[in-house]
Amino acid sequence: MNKAALILALVAAPALAEPDARALERLVRQDCGSCHGLTLKGGLGPDIRAQALTHYEAEGLKAVILDGVPGTPMPPWRPLLTEAEAAWIADYLLNGESE
Amino acid sequence: MSLTRRLFGGAAPTALRATSLGYLGPEETWSWLLFGKNTQVRKLLTAAAVVICGAMATGAQAQATGDLGLVVERATGSLLVVDQSERASLGRIEGLGDLSHASLVYSPDERFAYVFGRDGGLTKVDILERRVVKRVMQAGNSIGGAISDDGRYVAVSNYDPGGVRVFDAGTLEMVADIPTGSKTIGLVDIPGTRFVFSLWDAGETWIADLSDVPPQITKITGMGKNPYDALVTGDGRTYIVGLFGEDHLTALDLWQESPAPRTILPGYAEGREGLPVYKMPHLEGWALAGTDFVLPAMGQHEVLWVDARTLDETGRTPTHGQPVFAMSRPDGRQVWVNFAHPLNDTIQVIDTLTKQIIHEFKPGPGVLHMEFTPRGREVWVSVRDVGRVMVYDTETFEKLSEIAAESPSGIFFTARAHKTGL
Numbered sequence: 001m002n003k004a005a006l007i008l009a010l011v012a013a014p015a016l017a018e019p020d021a022r023a024l025e026r027l028v029r030q031d032c033g034s035c036h037g038l039t040l041k042g043g044l045g046p047d048i049r050a051q052a053l054t055h056y057e058a059e060g061l062k063a064v065i066l067d068g069v070p071g072t073p074m075p076p077w078r079p080l081l082t083e084a085e086a087a088w089i090a091d092y093l094l095n096g097e098s099e
Numbered sequence: 100m101s102l103t104r105r106l107f108g109g110a111a112p113t114a115l116r117a118t119s120l121g122y123l124g125p126e127e128t129w130s131w132l133l134f135g136k137n138t139q140v141r142k143l144l145t146a147a148a149v150v151i152c153g154a155m156a157t158g159a160q161a162q163a164t165g166d167l168g169l170v171v172e173r174a175t176g177s178l179l180v181v182d183q184s185e186r187a188s189l190g191r192i193e194g195l196g197d198l199s200h201a202s203l204v205y206s207p208d209e210r211f212a213y214v215f216g217r218d219g220g221l222t223k224v225d226i227l228e229r230r231v232v233k234r235v236m237q238a239g240n241s242i243g244g245a246i247s248d249d250g251r252y253v254a255v256s257n258y259d260p261g262g263v264r265v266f267d268a269g270t271l272e273m274v275a276d277i278p279t280g281s282k283t284i285g286l287v288d289i290p291g292t293r294f295v296f297s298l299w300d301a302g303e304t305w306i307a308d309l310s311d312v313p314p315q316i317t318k319i320t321g322m323g324k325n326p327y328d329a330l331v332t333g334d335g336r337t338y339i340v341g342l343f344g345e346d347h348l349t350a351l352d353l354w355q356e357s358p359a360p361r362t363i364l365p366g367y368a369e370g371r372e373g374l375p376v377y378k379m380p381h382l383e384g385w386a387l388a389g390t391d392f393v394l395p396a397m398g399q400h401e402v403l404w405v406d407a408r409t410l411d412e413t414g415r416t417p418t419h420g421q422p423v424f425a426m427s428r429p430d431g432r433q434v435w436v437n438f439a440h441p442l443n444d445t446i447q448v449i450d451t452l453t454k455q456i457i458h459e460f461k462p463g464p465g466v467l468h469m470e471f472t473p474r475g476r477e478v479w480v481s482v483r484d485v486g487r488v489m490v491y492d493t494e495t496f497e498k499l500s501e502i503a504a505e506s507p508s509g510i511f512f513t514a515r516a517h518k519t520g521l
Contacts, residue, residue, distance in 0.1 A: 029174075030465070030483070031440045034378045037217050038173060038199030042240055043258060044282065044299070044327070044379065068375065073327075073343055075375035080441055 019088040028089055035073065040093075044073065050096035061090040164209040164226055168470070168512035170481065170488055171214075172505040173198045178214065179488075179504050180229055181479075183472055183512060186490050186500035190229045196220040202243045202509055205516035206268065207250040212511070213268070215244040221255055223271055226513070233271045237264050245288040248519065252309050254294045256286035263296055265309060275314050277307055285329025285340055285382070287520045289353060297326040297340050304329075304340065304351060304360075321360050323349045330382040331520035332392075337407075339363070341382050341397060348394065350410055363410045364394070364403050373398035374421065378439035381424050384520035388427035388451040393434050395422035402436060404454060414454045419445050424468065427451070428493055429475040435493075437466045446480065448496070458496050462489050470510035481507035 029038055035045035046052065053061065065086045068076035077086065167189075170179040178192040195201075197218035204213050211232065214222040219238035224231055240259035246252070246268065254265045262278040263286060281298035289295055292310040297303065304322050308315040324344025331338045331353070338351040338358075347365045351358040380395035391404045391413050402425045404414040420442030426435050434449040443466050448458040465483030472479075477499065480489045483506050490500040515521040 031377065033199055034440075037197065037240070039197050039218070041218075043200065043217060043242065044284075073325075073376060073379070075377055077375075079375065080377075 019082075019085045021088070024085060024088055025092065028092065032089075048093055050094060053094055056090075056094065058087070058090045058094055061094060062086045065089055162227060164513050166513075167209075167226055168479075168510060169203060169212055169214075169224075169226070170502075170504050170507050171198050171201045171203070171509040171511075173201065173483075173508040174506040176216075177505065178203075178212075178224065179502075179507070180226055181488070181502065181510075183477075183479075186502065188502050188504070192224050192229050192231065194231055195222050195224075195234070198508070200242065200508070203511050204244060204246040204253070204521070205511070205513050206246070207516055209513040209516045211268075213244065213246060213253045215241055215255055217241060219257065219259075221253070221266060221271060223268075235266070235271050237266070237273070242282075242284055243286055245286050245294055245520075247288055247292045247294070247309060248290050249292055252292070254286060254288075254296075254307075254309075256283045256296055258282045261298075261300070263294065263305075263307065265294070265307070265314070274312055275307070275309065277305070277314065277316065279305065284327060287329065287331040287338070287384070289331055289335040289338075289519065295329075295331060295338055295353070297322060297329050299325055299327065302326060302344075304338065306353070306358075319351065319358060319360065322351075323347070323360070323362075327379050327397075328382045330384050330386055332387060332407075333384060333519055335519045337392075337410075339382060339386070339392070339394070341380060341394070343376075343379070343397065361410065363405055364412055367396060367403055367412075367415075368399050371399065374400070376421065376439070377441070378421070378423055378443075380422055380439075383424065383426065384518065385424075385426040388431040388434050391451070393425050393427060393449075393451075395425045395436075397421075402434070402449065416449050416454050416456065418456070419447055419459065426469055426471070428478075429471050429473060432475075433457075433493060435469050435478060437469060443467070448493075460496065463487070467508045468510050470512055473512065473514035479510050481510055483507060 035043050036048045037043045040048045066078045068074045166183040168181045176195045176198050180189045182189055196216045199217045201216050212224050219236050219241045221237045222234040238257040241255055241257050244255040252265050253268050254263050261281045261283050265275040267274050279298050281300035283296050284299055286296040294307045302322050302324055304319045306317040323342040326340040327343045329340040336354050338353055340349050346368050347362050350361045350363050376398050386392040390407055392407050394403045396403050401415050401417050402422050406413050420438030422436045423439050424437050432451055436447045444461045444464045447456050450457045462480050463482040463485040467483050468481045470479045478491050478493050488502040488504050488507050491498055
């Protein structure tokens, strides 16, 4: 498949509507979970449960999700997520629904 | 083997298949052994055994484990027991905790599996009785393990606390604690009751010799920045680490008295933009394809080939996405590749001779793992998001079967018990 088309398909649809909470929760568990663990308590990447993120504001966390952390394995998710989706994930992580 | 076990095949009451009467062997050897030439007693006993075995054919029955396997169900903390020949699931073992990114190894008799959970749990399961034999929480956060060549020790690689812990395979009592002060990855077994592993933070590889306790540790520095995974070849000779922090891989020749790091594939991504890595590739002992090793690139959409003897580059194959597994079929004739999110619905098959892609297909969203049957006739594929393990013929690529599983990830056939480094 054409990669640009795939990214467009992933990004364009949610951009027009509210973020798809179920799809995003799945993404957090399964794909963020590759490094942070399915329970988000850490792996190669750090613990990202709410109690481990108290030093983050929602905006800052959203920026980390979208742009990654250079020099570490945390990749920029901007190619795959909209601003609204990243904001939803930051809120999801900070407000402890990730428990 | 005790008489009872011989009679009933040593199998669990829950196992499925009947032991044929032929299993008792010619002339009912056991009764002859016990009662020698006392023909009367022998005949009586033989008759009794036949009656008992007839009755047991519907109850306690034996099953060999050579064509069985386990599928990790990552979200539910369970294992599916599968039968390769029947292409079917036989049952489920539950209660194994967090199995995201779990892997397992087998005891030499292929009856027990040691499962390494992300949550630090080490669980010994009995495939025949389909139950947890013992479970210990040995660390806070783990990443894989290995079993020693003599089957005596099981080693687990830990992120937190960083290091390796070694356990008695029978009792799961800890026999050695090897703190490394670093997240520890790429743990494999090599001959001589030894384990090899690497340190993410320190860029070192350590060899632990368990032939004596406390173990002898050999440390090799300068492996490169942030090794994320490693493999050892089936002969236990070549240990290759993948590096997150450098544009090459590093190899060790473990047959040398003092193995020294050797840079391989230097600058393979030079001059090209590194793509975001949404899933770290895996390095596994399936790398040898013909006369080359095949390796996943980091941050690039390609697999890399090196000559297995000289370790010089022999080619590259552009792929659909960033490879996660690049696995040689057991005969080495093909290489099957799956990919990182968001392209993880696809598999490509590469011909080893031409290094060209000969087949591409989409089993479904979330292709996490592939496992060949021991001689490579079939491949079993975990498709997480459709909750299925798909079975394909590796020559015709025809789908042969589908098996329902809860968020399946790793698939492990018992034949791994007899392979170094798996």
